[in-house]
Amino acid sequence: MSGRAVLATSLALSGVSALQLPVQLPLQQFVPSKLPWSSSSDSGVDSELIAKPLVDSETLQKHITSDALKARAKDLYEIAKKSEDEYNHPTRVIGSEGHLGTLEYIWDQLSQLGDAYTLSKQGFPAVMGNVLESRLVIGDKVPNTATAFALTPATKNKQPVHGDVILVKNQGCDAADYPTEIEGNIAFIKRGTCAFGTKSALAGKAGAVAAVVYNNEDNDDELHGTMGTPSPDHVATFGLSGNEAAPFIKKIESGEKVDAIAYMDAMVESIKTTNIVAQTTRGDPENCVMLGAHSDSVPEGPGINDDGSGSMSLLEVATHLAKYDVNNCVRFAWVSGEEEGLLGSDYYVSSLSPEENSKIRLFMDYDMMGSPNYAYQIYNATNEENPVGSAELKELYIEWYEKHGLNYTLIPFDGRSDYDGFIRNGIPGGGIATGAEGVKTKEEEAMFGGKAGEWYDHCYHQLCDDTTNVDLEAWEINTKLIAHSVATYAHSLDGFPKRDVDATIKAESYGSQVKYHGSKLVL
Ligand code: PHE
Ligand code: ZN
Ligand code: ZN
Numbered sequence: 001m002s003g004r005a006v007l008a009t010s011l012a013l014s015g016v017s018a019l020q021l022p023v024q025l026p027l028q029q030f031v032p033s034k035l036p037w038s039s040s041s042d043s044g045v046d047s048e049l050i051a052k053p054l055v056d057s058e059t060l061q062k063h064i065t066s067d068a069l070k071a072r073a074k075d076l077y078e079i080a081k082k083s084e085d086e087y088n089h090p091t092r093v094i095g096s097e098g099h100l101g102t103l104e105y106i107w108d109q110l111s112q113l114g115d116a117y118t119l120s121k122q123g124f125p126a127v128m129g130n131v132l133e134s135r136l137v138i139g140d141k142v143p144n145t146a147t148a149f150a151l152t153p154a155t156k157n158k159q160p161v162h163g164d165v166i167l168v169k170n171q172g173c174d175a176a177d178y179p180t181e182i183e184g185n186i187a188f189i190k191r192g193t194c195a196f197g198t199k200s201a202l203a204g205k206a207g208a209v210a211a212v213v214y215n216n217e218d219n220d221d222e223l224h225g226t227m228g229t230p231s232p233d234h235v236a237t238f239g240l241s242g243n244e245a246a247p248f249i250k251k252i253e254s255g256e257k258v259d260a261i262a263y264m265d266a267m268v269e270s271i272k273t274t275n276i277v278a279q280t281t282r283g284d285p286e287n288c289v290m291l292g293a294h295s296d297s298v299p300e301g302p303g304i305n306d307d308g309s310g311s312m313s314l315l316e317v318a319t320h321l322a323k324y325d326v327n328n329c330v331r332f333a334w335v336s337g338e339e340e341g342l343l344g345s346d347y348y349v350s351s352l353s354p355e356e357n358s359k360i361r362l363f364m365d366y367d368m369m370g371s372p373n374y375a376y377q378i379y380n381a382t383n384e385e386n387p388v389g390s391a392e393l394k395e396l397y398i399e400w401y402e403k404h405g406l407n408y409t410l411i412p413f414d415g416r417s418d419y420d421g422f423i424r425n426g427i428p429g430g431g432i433a434t435g436a437e438g439v440k441t442k443e444e445e446a447m448f449g450g451k452a453g454e455w456y457d458h459c460y461h462q463l464c465d466d467t468t469n470v471d472l473e474a475w476e477i478n479t480k481l482i483a484h485s486v487a488t489y490a491h492s493l494d495g496f497p498k499r500d501v502d503a504t505i506k507a508e509s510y511g512s513q514v515k516y517h518g519s520k521l522v523l
Helices: 003-014 042-049 057-062 066-087 097-111 196-205 242-253 304-321 343-350 354-359 390-403 419-424 442-448 472-491 503-511
Strands: 117-138 161-167 186-190 210-214 237-240 259-280 284-294 328-335 360-366 377-379 409-411 429-433
Touching: 057 304, 057 472, 066 097, 066 304, 066 472, 097 117, 097 259, 097 304, 117 237, 117 343, 161 210, 161 242, 186 196, 186 242, 196 210, 196 237, 210 242, 210 259, 259 343, 284 304, 284 343, 284 354, 284 472, 304 328, 304 360, 304 472, 328 343, 328 472, 343 419, 354 360, 360 390, 360 419, 360 472, 377 390, 390 429, 390 472, 419 429, 419 503, 429 472
Parallel strands: 161 186, 186 210, 210 237, 284 328, 284 360, 360 429, 377 409
Antiparallel strands: 117 259, 161 259, 259 328, 377 429
16 A cells, blocks of 8 residues: 555544645655554544655754754753752752752753654652761771762661671671671671672671672772662661771781771652653554653752763654654653653653553663763674664664764673663663763774773763763763654664563573663672
8 A cells, every 4th residue: 555545544534524625735745654544533644744864874863053052051051050949059969949940941941742652651659768877987997998878778776886897708698697696796798699788688687787898909099889779678788999998807817806886878769750751653663762861960960961961862852753654653762760660661661561662662872971081882782682773773883983983982781870781671772871980992083082091971870971971972972863863763764673582581681791770880
């Protein structure tokens, strides 16, 4: 059946006479490129009548400008300032006025795109941790590398607790690893094998008043972990570097006693937050190209690069895509609670029925698109370890950078952003980034410019992640690549692997390897 015939049928069924069409336009302009699934309901008719050319990558990319992105960054910073009353500085952390304003802004901008998209909001409960103060003294030493784990509870009555440091056997993943002397004392647990949250809960069950997880690597690095899902068994939990833990372990193993004071003033609360999803009204809804960015920031700052950049890239691409017809449906997601541990993306994927899940052909993650000391990074997804199709997506990015004479690096695909839930649930995925707290190498300086020996984003998760913290050139280039990815797959998924039943098995092996769940370590 030709497109013209489809249109005629739908018009006839909906009772709209062809004579009511604006007559100036040549007939073929009214013919949708291919809409075998088009509905004949009243609501479906309007969008079919408007002439729109089929999306094409080069054309969509041409709409992307750094000026528009810069203006978006400014809007977002103004919105982040709405949190100043509560936080004393701009932030878009979930639950804040700055985040609510971000959601309102995205929703409002999308609402202005007519009937190009079907918009939806998905509310979900999110746990939020807030560590107001923490202190750890071991023996007569105040360790330099002591950290408070995200989502840790407070010490009892938010008061300092005192006890002996008790070494936990093995890696503290089994109740039997916790000696009876733990009761009323402070558990010293080696990192590894199981999640930090598991260790803390076992320590709590054994009666510990606090827990310290020390790194299993011999270095001075701080250990930034998260408890994962809060549990009533959790006790106040600290991280400690391997090097700082070593002398205490030695002492205790030689039979000496070491005592400690732990203090944690912290809160874990549950709030409601929201994912926003926009799906094209056109295109085959059985075959959706999905992409996402996170709408929230950390409490410390306004999050303009992380992930205001990705969020605004998506908004720009959605705005311009609205002018075009698509063969495959495109679904944009602004997920929330990424910084609290990929909450929104996990919630979104887990709430999909198997049938809905199978309609998502791939998921593309766009988190941190314009780091000031950027590298063009592509997630090193493979078809061996990830759902089939992930490697094809990686190839699309590689080809685009190569075609534009740009260098790129491949970075671990290890659960640090919102692709994680999709991959775990069998959906092929990938994405690009420009770097967070990693240090640029000499080779990378030669490849991308910028400064070796410094972080890709020296304001990562800090107050200074403001409008000056984005490299506009990198951001524009990456937004063009986002446009290319969307346009390519919206145009055609021919040759892109069909959803694979074996993907779930791969998802399981992937899940057992990842150390991260969001920006913090879980294990
Ligand atoms: N998920 C991290 C964040 O939002 C960003 C990140 C992704 C950092 C991948 C490094 C690697 O903070
Ligand atoms: Zn972040
Ligand atoms: Zn991020």
